[in-house]
Amino acid sequence: MIEGKKEREAKHKHIVGILVEDQPGVLAKLSGLFSRRGFNIETIIVGKTAKPGVSHIVISLLGGDRTLEQLEKQLNKLVDVIKIIDLSPERSVVREHCLVKVASNPKARADLINISKLHKTSALDIGKDYMIIEVIGKPQKIDNFLDLMRKYGIKEVSRTGINAMQRSGQNNHK
Amino acid sequence: MQGSEAIIKALVAHGTKHVFGFPGGAVLPLYDEFLAHKEIEHILVRHEQGAAHAADAYARVSGKAGICIATSGPGATNLVTGIMTAFMDSSPVIAFAGQVPLSLIGNDAFQESDMMGITLPITKHNYQIRDQNEITAIIKNAFKVALEGRPGPVYIDLPKDIQSAEVRKEVKEIEIRGFKPVTKGHPRQIKTAAEMILNAERPVLVGGGGVLLSNASRELQKLAGILNIPVATTFMGKSCFPEAHPLALGVLGMHGRKVANYAISNADLLVVVGCRFSDRITGNIETFAEKAKIIHIDIDSAEIGKNVPVELPIVGDAKNVLQQLIETVKKVARKGETAWSKKMRRFIKECNCNIDVKGTPIDPRKLVFELQKVLKEDDIVTTGVGQQQMFAAHFIKRTKPRTIVSSGGAGTMGFGLPASIGAKVAKPESEVFNFDGDGSFAMTQQELATAKVEGIKTISVIMNNAYLGMVRQWAELFFDRRYSEVYLSRVPDFAKIAEAHGLKGMHVERPAEIGAALREAIKSDEASVLDVIVKEETNILPMFPAGGNIADMFGGCIKVKGKFF
Structure with a gap:
C-alpha cells in the first residue's frame, strides 16, 4: 500500500463535538466528508440537544494534530455545521454505554451477578443460558469489563460510541 | 402565487437576468411560468452540461451568480460535470433541477435520481425544497452561500409538486447559523506580514483565483508597485495582474513560465493570495519554494496549511487583506529597486521568447501569436482542456481581470464552447x-x-492536431511514445459542423491565413468556427512532470537551469 501523509503522522485519539442543523441529510453530509477526505472515524453518536432544531454529534477518531485541524476546518465549511466543540478528555467528561450478552448457565450466574455489582453495572435481562449486562463508563472501563466477561463467553456486544461534554461553557445553548 | 412563480420572483429579486437551461417533465411548471416573466432571458442549450458550463463562465466573467436549470434524473445528472467544474474553481453557480413529486421520492419513480446525494461532494451546499412556503428564503440563502466567503456552486432540488403548490405563508428568512465567513484579516497578522514583507530580500507575490473572485486586482498591483515585488499568478489567477507589466512573472506551475517557477524557487518570501497550492502549482511539495517563508492569505481557512506548511496564515477576503497590508506598509516605506527586483525585471524580459514561428503545418505558438494580435484587452478567451489550454496559459497575455475563463481544477474537456456562450451573454x-x-x-x-x-456570437479557434494532444504528449514523454487510443483522425470536419448549424466554418492550413480568418470571424455578426490544422506532434513546453521539482523544468527557451540566481 502506498502511504499517504495522513498515515505518516503520529496518531492519537481525538474527540470532537459538532452542533448541526437538525435537517434530513446532515449525517450523510458529514459522513461523506469523512470518507472522501480520508478521515478515519472510530465512533459517532447523534442526538438531540436542549435547543429545538439543533442536533449534537460526538465523533472520536484516531489521527495526528494536522488531521484533526483539517477535519475541524472542513467541518466548519459545511453550512449545516453550527459549531465545533473541542472535547479532549482533559477538559471533558467522557462516557460510553455498552450492552453485553454473556453466556451464563445457572452455575456461573451468581458469579456474574457479583462481578456486575462490583463494577456498578446492571443486569438487564436474564435467560436460561445468557445474561444481558449494561455497562456505563469511560471507554477503558468498558474494555476492562468486557475482558473480564470473556472467560464466560461473550455472545454479543453493542457499544454506543463515545459521548462527551465539556466541563465548562454552555455550548449547547448559545 | 404558485411555487414556480415564487422561484422566478426570488431569482429576479437577486438580480438574475439570464438563465441557461433545458426543460423536461419535472420542471414543466417552472418553465410554464417563464412564459409570464420576461424579466429573465432563458437561453436554451442543447445538453445540460452546456447549461452548467455557460452559467459557470457567466459567473466568472460577471462576478454574479450563474444560473442553470435542468429536469430531474438524467437532466440533473448531466449537470454534474458542470457543477463539479464550478466547485473545483470556486465559481458561484446556482443549479436548479426538477425532482419527482415529494410523495414519490425514494420510490425509484420515472426520472428520479438522488441528486442530493450525487451533488453532496461537489457543491458548497445543497437544498431540497420540501415546503413551497420556504422557496423565497431558501433561494435567498442559496445566493448568499454561493457568493459570500469562498464562492462555490449550490444545488437546489425542486420536487414537481412544490413548483405547482400554492404559496400561502411565505417564509422570507431562514437564518443560516453555520455560515459566517471571515472577511477582514486579523490586525496582528497583518502587522507581522508587513514586517516580513519589508524585511524580505527576495519576495514574490503569488496571485491565485481568489484575487479575481474578490476583485482585488487593483490592490495586488498597488502592493506590488509600492514595494517593487514581482508577481506570479496561478493559472486560475491568470489576468489578475496585467501580464504586460514589467513586474509580471506570468503563470507558474507545471506548464508555467520558467521565470515564474525559478523566482518561486529562489525567493525568500512568498506572499500567496487566494490560492490553494494545487499539485499542478507546487510539483514536489518538499522542494517547492524551499528557501522561502510563506504568508498565505485565503478566505477559506481550510486551505491554509492543507497542502503546504505556512509561516503566517491570514484568513480573510483578498481585497480587504491586501488593502490592510497596503495601509500598513505605506506608513513605513516605499521600496525602490532592489538587486532582486532588477534581476527579475531583466529575466522577465529575457523569458519572452519569439513565438512567431514560421512554417507549415502551423506551429501552435504561431496560432497563439496571431490570436494575440487581434485580441483587445476587454476581449475574453475561454479554453478547452489539454495542450491548447496550456499554450493559452503560457503564451497568451491578458491584462484585465476576468478575461480568461478556463477549467483549472477539474480540467473538464468540452468546457470551452459552452463557456464562451456564457461569457458572451x-x-x-x-x-x-x-x-x-x-x-x-x-x-x-x-x-x-x-x-x-x-444569436450568441463567439469565435471558436480550434487548434486541430488530430490528437488528444496532452495525453499524446505524456505518452511520448513518460510512456516511451507508446500511443494508446489518442489519435482522433481529424474527424469530424469542424468547418462543416459549423456550416451544418448555419454558421461560418473556415479551414486554416497555412500561417498566413490565420490572421485573415480571425478578422473575418470578428467582422461577422454570428458565431464562427476556425478549424486550424496544426502540427500533429508538438509538445507544450517547458514543463515539469507530475510530482517533479518546479526548478527542474525542461524544454522551452531560457537555456539556464533552474537555479540561475
Whole structure:
C-alpha cells in the first residue's frame, strides 16, 4: 500500500463535538466528508440537544494534530455545521454505554451477578443460558469489563460510541 | 402565487437576468411560468452540461451568480460535470433541477435520481425544497452561500409538486447559523506580514483565483508597485495582474513560465493570495519554494496549511487583506529597486521568447501569436482542456481581470464552447474567443446550435492536431511514445459542423491565413468556427512532470537551469 501523509503522522485519539442543523441529510453530509477526505472515524453518536432544531454529534477518531485541524476546518465549511466543540478528555467528561450478552448457565450466574455489582453495572435481562449486562463508563472501563466477561463467553456486544461534554461553557445553548 | 412563480420572483429579486437551461417533465411548471416573466432571458442549450458550463463562465466573467436549470434524473445528472467544474474553481453557480413529486421520492419513480446525494461532494451546499412556503428564503440563502466567503456552486432540488403548490405563508428568512465567513484579516497578522514583507530580500507575490473572485486586482498591483515585488499568478489567477507589466512573472506551475517557477524557487518570501497550492502549482511539495517563508492569505481557512506548511496564515477576503497590508506598509516605506527586483525585471524580459514561428503545418505558438494580435484587452478567451489550454496559459497575455475563463481544477474537456456562450451573454460588448482543441471541442460541439439559435456570437479557434494532444504528449514523454487510443483522425470536419448549424466554418492550413480568418470571424455578426490544422506532434513546453521539482523544468527557451540566481 502506498502511504499517504495522513498515515505518516503520529496518531492519537481525538474527540470532537459538532452542533448541526437538525435537517434530513446532515449525517450523510458529514459522513461523506469523512470518507472522501480520508478521515478515519472510530465512533459517532447523534442526538438531540436542549435547543429545538439543533442536533449534537460526538465523533472520536484516531489521527495526528494536522488531521484533526483539517477535519475541524472542513467541518466548519459545511453550512449545516453550527459549531465545533473541542472535547479532549482533559477538559471533558467522557462516557460510553455498552450492552453485553454473556453466556451464563445457572452455575456461573451468581458469579456474574457479583462481578456486575462490583463494577456498578446492571443486569438487564436474564435467560436460561445468557445474561444481558449494561455497562456505563469511560471507554477503558468498558474494555476492562468486557475482558473480564470473556472467560464466560461473550455472545454479543453493542457499544454506543463515545459521548462527551465539556466541563465548562454552555455550548449547547448559545 | 404558485411555487414556480415564487422561484422566478426570488431569482429576479437577486438580480438574475439570464438563465441557461433545458426543460423536461419535472420542471414543466417552472418553465410554464417563464412564459409570464420576461424579466429573465432563458437561453436554451442543447445538453445540460452546456447549461452548467455557460452559467459557470457567466459567473466568472460577471462576478454574479450563474444560473442553470435542468429536469430531474438524467437532466440533473448531466449537470454534474458542470457543477463539479464550478466547485473545483470556486465559481458561484446556482443549479436548479426538477425532482419527482415529494410523495414519490425514494420510490425509484420515472426520472428520479438522488441528486442530493450525487451533488453532496461537489457543491458548497445543497437544498431540497420540501415546503413551497420556504422557496423565497431558501433561494435567498442559496445566493448568499454561493457568493459570500469562498464562492462555490449550490444545488437546489425542486420536487414537481412544490413548483405547482400554492404559496400561502411565505417564509422570507431562514437564518443560516453555520455560515459566517471571515472577511477582514486579523490586525496582528497583518502587522507581522508587513514586517516580513519589508524585511524580505527576495519576495514574490503569488496571485491565485481568489484575487479575481474578490476583485482585488487593483490592490495586488498597488502592493506590488509600492514595494517593487514581482508577481506570479496561478493559472486560475491568470489576468489578475496585467501580464504586460514589467513586474509580471506570468503563470507558474507545471506548464508555467520558467521565470515564474525559478523566482518561486529562489525567493525568500512568498506572499500567496487566494490560492490553494494545487499539485499542478507546487510539483514536489518538499522542494517547492524551499528557501522561502510563506504568508498565505485565503478566505477559506481550510486551505491554509492543507497542502503546504505556512509561516503566517491570514484568513480573510483578498481585497480587504491586501488593502490592510497596503495601509500598513505605506506608513513605513516605499521600496525602490532592489538587486532582486532588477534581476527579475531583466529575466522577465529575457523569458519572452519569439513565438512567431514560421512554417507549415502551423506551429501552435504561431496560432497563439496571431490570436494575440487581434485580441483587445476587454476581449475574453475561454479554453478547452489539454495542450491548447496550456499554450493559452503560457503564451497568451491578458491584462484585465476576468478575461480568461478556463477549467483549472477539474480540467473538464468540452468546457470551452459552452463557456464562451456564457461569457458572451455576460459581456455582450466583448469579443469572446473559444481557444479549443479538436478533442475538447467535439465533446460539447452541439452547443453551436445554441449559439446559432440564440444569436450568441463567439469565435471558436480550434487548434486541430488530430490528437488528444496532452495525453499524446505524456505518452511520448513518460510512456516511451507508446500511443494508446489518442489519435482522433481529424474527424469530424469542424468547418462543416459549423456550416451544418448555419454558421461560418473556415479551414486554416497555412500561417498566413490565420490572421485573415480571425478578422473575418470578428467582422461577422454570428458565431464562427476556425478549424486550424496544426502540427500533429508538438509538445507544450517547458514543463515539469507530475510530482517533479518546479526548478527542474525542461524544454522551452531560457537555456539556464533552474537555479540561475
